[in-house]
Amino acid sequence: MYELLGFGSSLEYRRKNGKKRRPRVDDPSMRVTDTAFDGVRVLVYQPQGQEQDMDRAGLVFIHGGGWVMLSADVYDHVTWHIAKATGAVVVSVDYRLAPEYKFPLPFKDCLDATKYFLHHAREYGVDPTRVGVAGDSTGVNLAAAVALKLAQETSNNACPLKLQALVYPALQALDFQTTSHRTRETPWLDTLSHASSCSLYLTGNISWAKRFVSNTHISDCLKTSRFSDYVDRHLVDPSLPKMTPTDDAIIDLPEEIKDIVNPYFSPLMAEDSQLTGFPNTCILVCEFDVLRDDGIMFARRLEQVGVRVRLEHFQKGFHGVLNLIRKPLEFQVGKEMMKSLVSFLNENL
Template structure:
């Protein structure tokens, strides 16, 4: 197994010293509190932006970020961002730092979605909310000063799963089409067939047992886990998808499925940038104070957005 990055070794030592039990031992409500406190404690100061606005997208709470106010008669591209957290954890607040940074680096808008969480709202509730937000974004684009022809989708972990589903729907014409998808350590196969589940130790932030618990909360009916709307890696074809960025981490149970998704994208004719950081672990992008590479990854992803737009 690949060596662990020094930043991650130090982070995991602090986590062990804190003595927090795994999320599945806490239950959803308590786990959300611990997850939020950990994320906010490990993030640097948030970028100051001229526009950060909470809105309602046909009943779904969203937050709009702008690096620059729109000028009259112009329209900005926009990234629809979907937060991670195993469909059980996470919020607009836990990923506020990431959204601000992506807005600043890309010079565009970011619209973050506060979709419903499991187990209170199991699959496909999160998909439905994200689709509602995307359709609202396109419908309100002119009013918001956004270019409806330059919309990207993206997210981390469970949010990357949802972004991949929206991109597939956009290709098939059941959702607005996207020009780019940013998939940060995505979960794309809920059937758990990858060897990385067996090889990944439970000493990392996301272990195999915790990931299995997330999946059980999100899709309690096993027969639904192979549907492509839950497991986009199982889509019959990935051809025709937009420009893609796929990040994977070496010490992550989702490593193998993410790399396989990137390989399929390339094999099926999609322009894809696949970045694998062998020493990193799951979730490091929301912990930039503890994981030095986080800032550079976001800069690379934002550059891809700028080039695509």
């Protein structure tokens, strides 16, 4: 209605309603600093009373929002809670948003901020060997891409991050007809909305969204290539026939969407040899979420190459529930998911 009445685009409306920051918890034991890491705006959460401790853990958190909306400010209650519950210094990255800044710029922001934190960790009382990365939804896409890039930049393919914690991940734009995409749409997220976000992040417009939804954006050659094997539905449901790639040729994609097989855009497109460099990983998925299968497939692929993985499936969960952990929108399953996330961080960071 907002768009039809001429007030602006639907994205503008969503941004206005997703921009409001909830009042920050008044807690003198937490110092929150609004600053910049290598030109990228970040919010730094530092639990107080441990200033002299130079061996604290650190966590880079990357928010979701389809790459096109929300912010570090909107996630304030999430990152504050993580810092409070773990005692870690949490850096929440406020990366630039699509479509104004399309791929790879948001990814570059997250990478630059993470590198800066790793190089300046001691200034925040953080042991640089105890730094992890986390995120939710499309924030996971960026977090996993950062972990992959950092691993690729080391001589032994070992990621300098200690762990990654991934909440209902968005990890690929190859197959929008997975079981969860076809059967698990909710008012919080449907396949067309996600496809539109992918198109905006990749191309700066939504022209490819409907073709993404119907899988008509991929050729027969691509459907039988090794890339389709990376999103094999057999990984989610072993009763389904296993994909057997028949064509390993270079894939000819339209220039505008050629990056759908770029692992920094779609981490599930990473080769097995690249995945071996990933750190200890926690993946939390929700039953009522079109992205459920992305998370499960990623967990299975990481397990196959020897990465330690904790996969937790929240049967009553739905996309976005991690944000709903305090009144007036408070869900028990959101609290359970946050508890599981904090537990993993405390045990492994």
